[in-house]
Amino acid sequence: MSTAVSAPGKVFLAGGYLVLDRAYTALVFGLSARIHILVNDIETGSGVELSEIVVQSPQFRDATWNYGYHLAEDQGGIQVTQLQGASTAKLSRNPFVETALTYALTYISTILPSPHIKPTSITILADNDYYSQPANTPKNASHQFIDFGVRLQDAHKTGLGSSAALVTSFTGALLSHYLPESLFSLSSDSGRSILHNLSQASHCAAQGKVGSGFDVATAVYGTCVYRRFSPSILSGLGDPGSSGFATRVKAIVEDTDASMKWDTEISKRGVTIPPGMALVMCDVDCGSETVGMVKQVLTWKKADPEGSKKLWDDLQGCNETLAKKLTAGAEIGEFRRAFGEIRGRIREMGDRSGVPIEPKEQTELLDAVTEGVEGVAGGVVPGAGGYDAIVLLVKDDKETMSAIEEFLVKWSKEKGSNVKLLGTRGELEGARKEDMSKYESLVK
Numbered sequence: 001m002s003t004a005v006s007a008p009g010k011v012f013l014a015g016g017y018l019v020l021d022r023a024y025t026a027l028v029f030g031l032s033a034r035i036h037i038l039v040n041d042i043e044t045g046s047g048v049e050l051s052e053i054v055v056q057s058p059q060f061r062d063a064t065w066n067y068g069y070h071l072a073e074d075q076g077g078i079q080v081t082q083l084q085g086a087s088t089a090k091l092s093r094n095p096f097v098e099t100a101l102t103y104a105l106t107y108i109s110t111i112l113p114s115p116h117i118k119p120t121s122i123t124i125l126a127d128n129d130y131y132s133q134p135a136n137t138p139k140n141a142s143h144q145f146i147d148f149g150v151r152l153q154d155a156h157k158t159g160l161g162s163s164a165a166l167v168t169s170f171t172g173a174l175l176s177h178y179l180p181e182s183l184f185s186l187s188s189d190s191g192r193s194i195l196h197n198l199s200q201a202s203h204c205a206a207q208g209k210v211g212s213g214f215d216v217a218t219a220v221y222g223t224c225v226y227r228r229f230s231p232s233i234l235s236g237l238g239d240p241g242s243s244g245f246a247t248r249v250k251a252i253v254e255d256t257d258a259s260m261k262w263d264t265e266i267s268k269r270g271v272t273i274p275p276g277m278a279l280v281m282c283d284v285d286c287g288s289e290t291v292g293m294v295k296q297v298l299t300w301k302k303a304d305p306e307g308s309k310k311l312w313d314d315l316q317g318c319n320e321t322l323a324k325k326l327t328a329g330a331e332i333g334e335f336r337r338a339f340g341e342i343r344g345r346i347r348e349m350g351d352r353s354g355v356p357i358e359p360k361e362q363t364e365l366l367d368a369v370t371e372g373v374e375g376v377a378g379g380v381v382p383g384a385g386g387y388d389a390i391v392l393l394v395k396d397d398k399e400t401m402s403a404i405e406e407f408l409v410k411w412s413k414e415k416g417s418n419v420k421l422l423g424t425r426g427e428l429e430g431a432r433k434e435d436m437s438k439y440e441s442l443v444k
């Protein structure tokens with residue numbers, strides 16, 4: 001038996017920082033760049049009992065992780081131990097895979113008796129756009145999953161939220177593989193809610209902090225207006241293996257604890273990509289320290305509660321205006337104005353907090369591409385901002401795309417920078433089951 005599930009990466013169009021506070025919402029978009037997970041049963045000879053799950057990420061070197069698993073006593077859930085496997089290389093850990101595996105098997109074990117957790121082999125395939133491609137990649141390499149030829153930790157990420165897409169698709173694939181469709185289906189509301197709650201729990205555990213969760217929500221639901229959950233929901237889970245861990249995971253995932261109800265709000269109808277338009281991203285290939293930026297913005301917010309509230313309320317209003325224009329449709333000029341209003345306030349937040357959210361270089365680039373290319377309806381520096389990327393709303397036609405590419409080549413030459421249009425596009429759909437046959441030529 002085999003199962004394939006994919007989940008999208010994200011681009012955070014509006015509401016960065018504000019989303020940390022439940023008083024505000026964010027406009028988050030799913031991307032065509034997905035992470036795909038394939039799960040295959042491992043056939044064992046009769047009488048052979050194997051409790052092993054092998055995970056590999058074949059686009060990278062030294063990227064096979066072998067795990068043994070067993071049921072811990074006292075409702076402690078499934079505990080996972082990394083094994084040496086066939087390779088003699090030093091064990092490299094993958095905390096996101098290990099945690100997602102532990103949490104998903106723990107939840108599954110509360111539904112299926114553990115002897116039914118059969119050994120499997122799991123393959124991770126990431127769309128090429130998650131990483132800056134090696135310089136020697138032929139321009140016309142149309143292969144969806146290229147071999148990056150380096151170890152994961154040496155690959156240069158483009159910031160599309162690989163860990164959230166990975167944890168979500170991995171969790172969705174395990175649930176779909178091990179549970180009967182009557183108990184878990186990715187296409188039902190209850191299935192998506194189970195996937196969301198479980199993936200948020202394991203992603204936070206792997207990250208070692210409870211973030212806003214916008215990236216996992218986007219991986220599950222795709223493009224939406226997002227209001228975060230109260231962090232306290234995930235604060236009492238405890239460690240895998242600890243007494244009662246499985247019972248607590250089940251209650252969180254199925255949302256049965258009346259004193260700890262999930263309060264995430266997802267509105268799929270509140271935002272969209274207008275017909276005839278596309279959301280595209282440019283990789284600026286520089287990199288910013290997001291964690292430090294978030295800390296500093298929050299320090300400013302605390303030091304100036306009144307001023308920051310006024311600015312955030314204004315910004316929320318501008319973000320809502322943009323969402324309305326996206327759903328109702330608008331002229332290019334109206335979009336340009338809406339983006340302009342947002343960007344002005346973002347720069348003000350940057351000035352007041354001393355954080356380069358929309359740095360001077362990005363202001364110049366965004367202004368120049370909006371003024372210089374007719375089909376560009378505006379753009380922003382996504383998420384936490386900084387130097388990594390920009391996102392643009394553009395007319396979805398060949399002339400506009402070629403004009404943007406030409407513009408970026410000229411810009412990069414003039415500025416001595418390296419700004420490139422990524423192949424990925426905004427997309428509406430979230431996690432989904434895939435047809436296994438489309439990977440057949442790729443998996444041995």
Ligand SMILES: Nc1ncnc2c1ncn2[C@@H]1O[C@H](COP(=O)(O)OP(=O)(O)OP(=O)(O)O)[C@@H](O)[C@H]1O
Pocket residue numbers: 057094095096097124125126152157158159160161162163164166215
């Ligand atoms: N293709 C992959 N194969 C295996 N593990 C992966 C893969 N992609 C991501 N991961 C896991 O996710 C981790 C990267 O997560 P991290 O949070 O640092 O980045 P990210 O989610 O891509 O960040 P950003 O939000 O900036 O895009 C890797 O160290 C690895 O554990």
Ligand SMILES: C[C@@](O)(CCOP(=O)(O)O)CC(=O)O
Pocket residue numbers: 012015016017018019020211212213214290294382383384385
């Ligand atoms: C600044 C923040 O609101 C968004 C960070 O977005 P990104 O990881 O830069 O896409 C922080 C968060 O929500 O985790």
